[in-house]
Amino acid sequence: MAMSQDSLPENDTFRQFCLTLYEAEGVEEACLDLQDRFDLDVTLILMCCWVGQHGVRLSPDALAQAEQSVKPWRETAIDPIRALRRRLKEAVGPIDPERAKSVRDLIKQAELAAEFVQMDHLLLLLEHLPGRDARMADRAGIIRGNLLRYTAVKGIETDRLPRAALEALVAQTVKPLYQDEEGEDGLDTETRDARSETPDP
Numbered sequence: 666m667a668m669s670q671d672s673l674p675e676n677d678t679f680r681q682f683c684l685t686l687y688e689a690e691g692v693e694e695a696c697l698d699l700q701d702r703f704d705l706d707v708t709l710i711l712m713c714c715w716v717g718q719h720g721v722r723l724s725p726d727a728l729a730q731a732e733q734s735v736k737p738w739r740e741t742a743i744d745p746i747r748a749l750r751r752r753l754k755e756a757v758g759p760i761d762p763e764r765a766k767s768v769r770d771l772i773k774q775a776e777l778a779a780e781f782v783q784m785d786h787l788l789l790l791l792e793h794l795p796g797r798d799a800r801m802a803d804r805a806g807i808i809r810g811n812l813l814r815y816t817a818v819k820g821i822e823t824d825r826l827p828r829a830a831l832e833a834l835v836a837q838t839v840k841p842l843y844q845d846e847e848g849e850d851g852l853d854t855e856t857r858d859a860r861s862e863t864p865d866p
Contacts, residue, residue, distance in 0.1 A: 679715060679784055680784055686715075690837065692833060692834060695829075695834050704819065705819060706732070706735060708735070709735065709787070714835075716796065717810075718804060718841075718842065720798065720802070720807060722797040723794065723815075724796065730794055731790060738786070743780060746772060753769045753772070804842060808834070809831065
């Protein structure tokens with residue numbers, strides 16, 4: 666995946682979420698591992714995280730519909746562009762990777778544009794996909810469940826999954842939620858209240 670903050674339109678929260686999460690520690694590596702080893706779609710991985718962060722549990726049917734909806738675009742547009750970009754990291758006849766870098770950069774921009782098209786489609790699709798309001802449940806559990814259901818839709822057995830990659834995605838997705846609960850002193854609300862109730866020695 667060719668994620669970058671460049672050329673990001675204003676007021677696009679889903680794109681912004683995807684770009685920000687992808688740049689978080691360990692997320693790019695996790696996404697590429699799941700993509701390359703298990704043929705998972707990175708934009709769908711990020712969608713599972715995004716809706717989970719907002720307290721939405723996606724059903725297997727919803728995830729299957731999303732996968733089938735984006736599959737033709739992914740296979741026709743995104744995958745061939747990515748394959749070409751990766752191929753140009755190696756010499757092509759007398760043209761070495763350094764001389765091909767400007768072309769590779771242009772291809773990377775095209776790959777990102779194609780991914781943006783898919784993100785925009787998923788955002789529209791989410792308006793019609795079945796989901797369940799789970800805002801009262803633990804967000805980490807919702808995100809993890811969405812990811813596991815997506816991998817199940819792709820026919821991947823749970824014991825084959827790299828748990829570290831999944832947990833990196835979960836941890837970085839929920840991290841902003843906990844940061845929002847912290848004040849200027851860096852303490853969460855519960856810790857601050859507990860300290861305020863402790864008498865001075």
